[in-house]
Each structure stands twice: as C-alpha cells, then as structure tokens.
Amino acid sequence: MHAISQAKEDPGAASLRIRRARAEDVPQVSALDAEVTGLAKPEYWRDIFERYGDRRLDERFFLIAEIVGDDHREPILGFIVGEVRVWEFGSQPCGWVFAFSVEPDARLQGVGKSLFDAISAEFKHAGVQRMRTMVARNNHLHMTFFRGEGMMAGPYIQLEKDID
Ligand SMILES: CC(C)(COP(=O)(O)OP(=O)(O)OC[C@H]1O[C@@H](n2cnc3c(N)ncnc32)[C@H](O)[C@@H]1OP(=O)(O)O)[C@@H](O)C(=O)NCCC(=O)NCCS
Structure with missing residues (x-):
C-alpha cells in the first residue's frame, strides 16, 4: 500500500500506528x-465495540492499525481483538485473541505483526504469561x-456436535 511504502521511505511523512478502537x-x-469473510455483520461489531472497546480496558483489547500522516488520516489497515480470560476450562489466566484481520491490499508489510505484538504487550502488561487463539483448519x-x-x-x- 502506498502509505506504508511512504512510511518506510520517509518515516517523518507517515507512520504506522496501533491504537485502541474508537466508536467511529x-x-x-x-x-x-x-x-x-464475505459476511456483513454490523450489529455484531457494534456489540463487540461496546464489550471490548469501551469498558474493562485493562483486560479487553480492541486495537486498530492505521497510517498517520502529517496532514491526513488514511483508512484503517487492520484490527485485532482479544481479552484476558480466567479459569475457563480450568485454565490459568491467559490472553485470548478472537478476531484479527488486515486489509488485503496492506498485507505482507508487517501490519499483522505490529497488531499481534501490540496485543501481546497488552496481555503481558495485564499480567498473563500465555496467549491463545483458535484457527479454522482451512x-x-x-x-x-x-x-x-x-x-x-x-x-x-x-469438541462439538450438531444439536438434533
Ligand atoms: C493473517 C493476517 C492477519 C496477516 O497479516 P499481514 O499484515 O499480512 O502479516 P505480516 O505482514 O505482519 O506478516 C507476518 C508474517 O506472517 C507470515 N505470513 C503472513 N502472510 C503470509 C502469506 N500470505 N504467506 C506466507 N506467510 C505469510 C509470514 O511469516 C510473515 O513474516 P515475514 O514477512 O517475515 O515472512 C492477514 O493475512 C489476514 O488478515 N488474513 C485473513 C484473516 C481472516 O481470515 N480473518 C477473518 C477471521 S477473524
């Protein structure tokens, strides 16, 4: 993506920033x-923001990647969402990542890694020593x-089954 290349060539002009999500x-x-995903779910995302972007922010993390220039703001490049969960399934507290995507045109340029590193740092700061996620086999x-x-x-x- 042009703005990322620009940021690499001229860090003063624009830079990748990871920040917390805002309602807008x-x-x-x-x-x-x-x-x-090929599936629009605006209500789901409004709900996710209410639960993960707006309260208990010391253990819930809804992070956004964006390019910030001197005089303009580009569209967001990606997001990652996760939270600290405790004692589920007998587990010690750990950080769960449950949503993560980078804009297709901005991939393979380190945006995903920046988001992952940022949420890892948040989990560490929250006091957990392990993080988890689930990955669809395909x-x-x-x-x-x-x-x-x-x-x-x-x-x-x-484990799962179809409910009759
Ligand atoms: C997974 C994803 C977040 C990675 O984002 P990204 O910005 O491209 O990742 P990065 O550029 O930081 O890549 C970091 C590493 O990931 C690996 N990687 C990422 N994309 C890859 C690809 N297409 N092929 C091989 N390795 C890849 C590489 O090891 C890469 O390290 P390298 O650049 O040193 O080789 C992105 O591909 C994505 O959004 N995929 C779709 C996610 C999805 O299906 N979301 C919906 C369900 S929540």
Whole structure:
C-alpha cells in the first residue's frame, strides 16, 4: 500500500500506528471484516465495540492499525481483538485473541505483526504469561501467521456436535 511504502521511505511523512478502537472506527472494521469473510455483520461489531472497546480496558483489547500522516488520516489497515480470560476450562489466566484481520491490499508489510505484538504487550502488561487463539483448519493464512509468531498446539481439544 502506498502509505506504508511512504512510511518506510520517509518515516517523518507517515507512520504506522496501533491504537485502541474508537466508536467511529466500527463501520470501517465491519466493512473490512465483511470484505475478508464475505459476511456483513454490523450489529455484531457494534456489540463487540461496546464489550471490548469501551469498558474493562485493562483486560479487553480492541486495537486498530492505521497510517498517520502529517496532514491526513488514511483508512484503517487492520484490527485485532482479544481479552484476558480466567479459569475457563480450568485454565490459568491467559490472553485470548478472537478476531484479527488486515486489509488485503496492506498485507505482507508487517501490519499483522505490529497488531499481534501490540496485543501481546497488552496481555503481558495485564499480567498473563500465555496467549491463545483458535484457527479454522482451512484458514491457512491465520495458521501460517500464528505459527510464525511462535504459537503452537495447546493442551485443549475442541469438541462439538450438531444439536438434533
Ligand atoms: C493473517 C493476517 C492477519 C496477516 O497479516 P499481514 O499484515 O499480512 O502479516 P505480516 O505482514 O505482519 O506478516 C507476518 C508474517 O506472517 C507470515 N505470513 C503472513 N502472510 C503470509 C502469506 N500470505 N504467506 C506466507 N506467510 C505469510 C509470514 O511469516 C510473515 O513474516 P515475514 O514477512 O517475515 O515472512 C492477514 O493475512 C489476514 O488478515 N488474513 C485473513 C484473516 C481472516 O481470515 N480473518 C477473518 C477471521 S477473524
């Protein structure tokens, strides 16, 4: 993406910033998610912002990546959402990542890693020593990314069944 290249060549002109989501980001997050998943769910994203972007912010993290220039603001490039969960399934407190996407035109330029590093730092600051996520078996991008960041199979197995 032009703005990222510009930021790399001339860090004074524009830079990648990771910040907390604001209410006005929700339509863009929803649009990016719809673009990536093929499914629009604006109510879901409004609800996610209310729960993860607006309260208990010491353990809930809804982070946005954006390019910030001198005189203008670009559209958001990606987001990551997670929270500290305690004692579920007998687990010690840990940080869960449950939503994560980067704008297709902005991929492979470090935006995903910047978001992942930022939420890892937030989890560490919140006092947990481990983070978790779930990856759809057919989401090779997520799998490749998370493995590249050092995440490995954990001690739990997901079980499910169709309800008659
Ligand atoms: C996974 C995702 C977040 C990565 O974002 P990104 O900005 O492209 O990631 P980065 O540029 O920071 O890449 C970091 C590392 O991930 C790995 N990686 C990312 N994309 C890759 C690809 N297409 N092929 C191979 N490795 C890849 C590489 O190891 C890369 O490190 P490198 O650049 O040193 O080789 C992005 O591909 C994405 O949004 N995918 C779709 C996610 C999705 O399906 N969301 C909906 C459900 S929540």
